[in-house]
Amino acid sequence: MASQDEIRATRLAKLDLLTKQGVNPYPATTERTHSNRQAVEKFDELSKAGQIILVGRIMSLRAQGKIIFFDFDDGTARFQAFLKKGEPLSEEAFELFEKVFDIGDFAEVKGSLFLTKQNEKTILAESVRMLSKSLLPLPEKWHGLSDVEERFRKRYLDILSNPEVKERFIKRSKIIELMRQFYLEKGFIEVDLPNLQPLAGGATAQPFKTHHNALDIDFYLPIAQELYLKELLAGGFDKVFEIGKRFRNEGIDTSHNPEFTMLESNEAYADAVSQRKFTEELFKYVVKGLFGKLQFEYQGQTIDLEPDFKVMKYPSVSDEEYKKEIRPTLVQPTFLIDYPVSFNPFAKRKEDNPDLIDRFQLVIAGVELVNAFAELNNPIDQQERYLEEDKKGKSGDKEISPSDMEYLEAMEYGMPPNGGIGIGVDRLVMLLTDVKNIKEVILFPTLKPKQ
Numbered sequence: 001m002a003s004q005d006e007i008r009a010t011r012l013a014k015l016d017l018l019t020k021q022g023v024n025p026y027p028a029t030t031e032r033t034h035s036n037r038q039a040v041e042k043f044d045e046l047s048k049a050g051q052i053i054l055v056g057r058i059m060s061l062r063a064q065g066k067i068i069f070f071d072f073d074d075g076t077a078r079f080q081a082f083l084k085k086g087e088p089l090s091e092e093a094f095e096l097f098e099k100v101f102d103i104g105d106f107a108e109v110k111g112s113l114f115l116t117k118q119n120e121k122t123i124l125a126e127s128v129r130m131l132s133k134s135l136l137p138l139p140e141k142w143h144g145l146s147d148v149e150e151r152f153r154k155r156y157l158d159i160l161s162n163p164e165v166k167e168r169f170i171k172r173s174k175i176i177e178l179m180r181q182f183y184l185e186k187g188f189i190e191v192d193l194p195n196l197q198p199l200a201g202g203a204t205a206q207p208f209k210t211h212h213n214a215l216d217i218d219f220y221l222p223i224a225q226e227l228y229l230k231e232l233l234a235g236g237f238d239k240v241f242e243i244g245k246r247f248r249n250e251g252i253d254t255s256h257n258p259e260f261t262m263l264e265s266n267e268a269y270a271d272a273v274s275q276r277k278f279t280e281e282l283f284k285y286v287v288k289g290l291f292g293k294l295q296f297e298y299q300g301q302t303i304d305l306e307p308d309f310k311v312m313k314y315p316s317v318s319d320e321e322y323k324k325e326i327r328p329t330l331v332q333p334t335f336l337i338d339y340p341v342s343f344n345p346f347a348k349r350k351e352d353n354p355d356l357i358d359r360f361q362l363v364i365a366g367v368e369l370v371n372a373f374a375e376l377n378n379p380i381d382q383q384e385r386y387l388e389e390d391k392k393g394k395s396g397d398k399e400i401s402p403s404d405m406e407y408l409e410a411m412e413y414g415m416p417p418n419g420g421i422g423i424g425v426d427r428l429v430m431l432l433t434d435v436k437n438i439k440e441v442i443l444f445p446t447l448k449p450k451q
Contacts, residue, residue, distance in 0.1 A: 004136065011135045014100040018130060021096075025133040030055050030108050037076035039113065043121050047113035054079060054123055055108045055131060057160075058101065059138075068097065069122075072107060080122045081109045088126045097128055104134035152439050152447060165440075171290065172429045172441060176243060178289040179263055179423075182282050188239040188265060193228045195221060195245070199404050202226040204345070204389070205248040206398040208258075221247035226346065226420050227407045229266040230375060234415045241265035243425065254437045255367070258446050261425040270419035271374045272358040276335055279362060279370055279421060280309050283333070290432060298365045298434050301331055309333040309362070314340075328366040336361045345385040345401050346420075347373035369428055372421040379411035 002010075018025045033053045039046060046052055056072035056079065066085040071078050085094040088111070101107065108129040116122050139161055151158040151165075159166045180190065198217070200207030202224030211218050225242050232240050243263045250256060267275070284305050287294055294305040314336045315326055330336075337360045341349060347357035359373035376382050386403040393400045429441040439445040 007137050008135050011102060011133065014102070015133050015135070018100055018133065023130060025130050027129070027131060030129075030131055031110075032074075032108065035076040036072075036074045036079040039079055039123070040077050040121060043113060047115075051110060051112055051126065052123070053108060053110045054081075056106065058103050058105050058107055061101070061103055063098070066094075068094075070101075070107075072109070080116075080120055081107075081111075081125050081128075082116070082122045083125045083128065088124065089128070093127060100130070100133075101128070102134060102137075104136070104138045105130060106132035106134075149447060152445050153450075155443055168429075168433045168435070168441065169443060171433050174290060175286060175429055175432060176425060178286045179282065179425075180243065181289075182285045183241050183263075183265065186239070186278075188241045188267075189237060191229070191232065191240050191242050193222070193225045193242050193244065197222055199402055201401045201404045201407065202228075202346070203248075204399045204401050206250060208247045208249050223248050224262070224422065225264050226266065226375075226422070227404060229264060229420070230377075230415060230418065231407065231410045233266055233268050233418050234410045234413055238268040238416075239265070252446060254439075255427065255430075257426065257438050257442055260438075260442070263423040263425055264421065266375065266418050266420045268416040268418045271417065272337070272360055272372065272419060275372050275374075275419035275421055276309075276311070276360055278419075279335075279372065280333075283362075286428075287432070296432065296434075298431055299436065301365065303332065303365060303431075305333060307332075309335055311335045311337060313338045327363060327368070330363040331365055333362065333364050336363060344373060345389050346376050346382075348376050348378075348417075349381070365431060367427055367431060368424075369431065370421060370423050372419065375418045375420045377411060377415040377417055379408055382411055383408060 015025055031053050032055045034046065036054055036056060039052070039054055054072070054074070056074035058070050058072050059078060060071045062069040068083040070081050070083075072081060083089050083094060083097060085091055108131050109123055109125050110127045111123045111125045114122055114124055139157055159169070183190070196210070196212070196219040198219060200220035200223045202222075203226075205223040207220040207223050209218055209220055223246060225244065229240050229242065241263060243261065245259055246262045247259055249258060252258065267278075270278070284294055287296060287305050296303055310332065312334060315322060317326065338350070338356045339347075339359045341355060341357050344357055344359055347359045350356045350358050357373060359371075361368055361372075362370035376385070386408070389400045390403055393402060426438050426441050430436070430438060433441060435441060
């Protein structure tokens with residue numbers, strides 16, 4: 001078997017041959033008339049229309065003397081082309097195709113549609129034009145790679161080789177579309193918030209730090225956006241949300257990536273109880289929109305969103321015990337409520353028990369998907385909580401939310417009572433596409449560079 005370097009050298013020679021014959025192997029335009037999907041779906045109509053032009057990457061080649069079949073994919077569908085030497089493709093064009101075209105090349109095919117004896121929808125090529133000459137071969141057995149991380153490093157090949165991977169990311173896009181659609185239907189306004197921040201607040205996590213040369217100031221990438229969202233409520237908006245990137249300088253495992261996607265929202269005059277109802281409606285809306293029903297499979301278990309979501313108090317155990325022994329048992333949708341004050345510096349205390357905060361998390365299949373609470377709008381209480389956070393920071397804790405005087409000032413102008421919700425989009429996609437590794441749902445996950 002030829003090495004990759006040998007294959008590349010052969011393809012470079014083919015590239016040179018094209019150039020010497022006056023053929024541009026990388027033209028800027030194509031005369032495509034239809035997508036491959038249209039050719040499939042409107043086959044009967046288009047087969048009567050005469051010539052059409054299709055394009056795509058050659059995915060397989062089957063030569064049999066004076067005829068060649070090849071499959072090509074334009075990203076919408078795969079289609080078959082048929083080349084016959086001298087009829088209607090010229091002998092010269094046929095021979096050039098044999099010499100220079102390879103699997104992986106992008107081609108433009110002009111011809112008419114017909115059905116083969118095997119009833120396969122096919123285009124009979126009258127001409128074939130090179131759109132992009134590939135220099136490296138596509139992997140033949142991508143699943144056989146021993147280094148699993150290669151799939152994530154070369155996601156483009158992963159998508160090409162594994163249709164289920166492409167389908168997963170199409171589903172991811174659909175999930176985000178459904179979430180956005182739900183929020184907009186509920187009267188929320190989508191906003192854009194800064195990714196360069198003078199302080200990284202709104203959560204307790206270690207941020208990434210960068211420097212702006214012209215201002216000579218350090219900035220931080222956002223660990224959360226809830227402080228900006230709440231400032232907008234103080235400014236007169238009543239329902240706001242953002243879907244965007246968050247960055248936390250933490251370890252990497254199957255459920256954590258330093259760069260991830262979150263949906264965060266804040267609603268004036270909402271509390272934790274109303275936000276639980278809102279969250280349940282949202283999840284049912286997304287699942288129904290994705291699957292057409294409220295049940296789906298995850299890791300061999302049927303998750304049923306039809307009944308009301310369960311509600312239980314956060315257990316009085318250590319964090320480690322909760323993560324290892326209790327959380328994995330929460331398979332069906334469960335809201336955990338009544339957390340100690342120390343768990344979050346921005347949540348309101350419960351009026352009937354000031355030692356607890358009015359917070360909830362949603363757990364499904366043992367995965368924490370949502371963190372939400374009635375937001376603290378008392379600037380005095382907030383300042384006291386900040387002081388506690390600052391003490392932790394001085395004692396060496398790097399995962400704190402430092403005092404933000406600008407945010408405190410906004411609170412002192414008056415902030416309406418409100419409820420805030422944070423949803424880990426990547427984890428939700430993991431759940432709804434039945435995978436256990438967060439890298440499977442992030443197109444280009446954070447990886448340690450190869451030496």
